[in-house]
Amino acid sequence: MAATLRWQTGAVTYYPGRAVVDLDAIAANVGRLRECAPTAQLMAVVKGDAYGHGLVPAARAALRGGADWLGAAQLPEALALRAAGITAPVLTWLYGPGAPLADVLRAGIDISAPAPWALAEIAAAARVTGTTARLHLKVDTGLGRGGSFLDTWTEMLHESLRLEAEGLVRLVGVWSHLARADEDGQPGVSDQIAVFDEAVRRAEAAGARVEVRHLANSAGTIAVPQAHYDLVRPGIAVYGLSPMPQTHPSPQVGLTPAMRVEADLHVVKGAEAGQGVSYGHTYVTSALTTLATVPLGYADGIPRRASNAAPVQVAGRQVRIAGRVCMDQFVLDVGDLPVAAGEKAVLFGSGSQGEPTAQDWADAVGGISYEIVTQIGPRVPRVYRGTGA
Incomplete structure (x- = not known):
């Protein structure tokens, strides 16, 4: 089966290799992951061109398989989903100062604020567009990467609620990311869950009306039910590959590489x-x-x-x-x-x-x-x- 590739010039050119992507496998994997977390909504993460499988075709297959949300790390990925006519809820979270947040808000895409500067820029974009931003606040529960540690996050929480009173944002999500969920019995997972629970408690005590609390990645979806909360965010598992190949190989989990x-x-x-x-x-x-x-x-x-x-x-x-x-x-x-x-x-x-x-x-x-x-x-x-x- 020869394949063709459309180069940026528009010419159609033969290529002697190809990546054959099974969209039915992606849909079936999403269905299986829903079974792993039956009480939670499911966000299929399609970042990185859907882990190399093709952003829009993979996203559509995931939705066909029962995904409720799509997750796109980079803003252009999220905007490309909307440009393709996909109307499902989309969350995006990775950007730097000066990013085109107004475009994101106009497209009806949920946005994460990982730090105080981001919260200020989201509010500014909301003022410019006259659109209320759907906001997810990311707390660093121990990964030491994206998000703010609990004290700074709590300050952001109160600022978010102030902006919500102005009609600039709607605080819809509290989220974080697990560092070692792919390691069986790793105590750090419980430690992160405890910090996450404290963040949720602070949000509720402050009067936040959060729609979704989300923490679980692929490994958390498969093996850490206490991390499921309202929404799980599998990534690699959507494409049939296990994040824990030694303890939870793909066939055992019921996943098919796509x-x-x-x-x-x-x-x-x-x-x-x-x-x-x-x-x-x-x-x-x-x-x-x-x-x-x-x-x-x-x-x-x-x-x-x-x-x-x-x-x-x-x-x-x-x-x-x-x-x-x-x-x-x-x-x-x-x-x-x-x-x-x-x-x-x-x-x-x-x-x-x-x-x-x-x-x-x-x-x-x-x-x-x-x-x-x-x-x-x-x-x-x-x-x-x-x-x-």
Whole structure:
């Protein structure tokens, strides 16, 4: 199956590799995650171009699967959802001073305030647009990243309520993010829940009428029911990959990986024993064999760390990359497998047909499945399968 890619110039150009995205798998994963948190609403996080799967198609599939909300870290992602005609509730949270918050408010997108300066800029945008901002206040409960620690957050709470009295904001959400929910039995999770509960208590005591309290990421959704509150925010799990592959592997949870990356073999040729392969000759053939070149490389998001490590399926068998991954290609030593140019090599997929998974690649390179799927580059076409494609 050859794929086409529309470059920014508008020309349609052939490309020898593709990322095939199963939209039905995304919808089914959302349904399964709803079962994990049956008393909470569900926000499907579609940041990072839906973890590399394609922002708008993945968002629509998630909504079809029962997602109540969409989460988009960057403002342009949230605005792109609205531009595509998606009307579901959307939360966005990552921006710097001077960001176009007026555009966000006009589009009816919920906005997070992580710090006092952001709260002031949200209020200013509300004045300019004549729109009441739907505000979520982010408290840092222990991750040490986004949001404000409890004392500063409490000051922001009272300022938010003052702005609410002016009609500039409506405080609809209190939220935070877990640091170690993917570690079984980690006491830090309970500590963060305690801080979050205190933030909620302070909000209620101050008279806030909060609609949603939300804390749980993918790991929290799957394994920490006490963190579910009113809304859960799974990200990687929406795309069928578990954040806890050792203790809660995807098949055990009932998740199906939605992305399959494949390419058409380029050059297939015989090689003698002792032939060095790719830059630096870090791989040398040990016997008479066949070398097959796959026309994808680190410019396509194939990790260079996959050199001599990551598995690829060809002719129904898994073999490992031979030698270094180059910018546009890498090589497989396929031994005596009957392969020819144009045949398909599968880098990773759901595993249902014996192919490696993104988690297998993560294990091979010493990384996480998140980076494997999100790093597949924009020049690799996304080909959609399933209802809604």
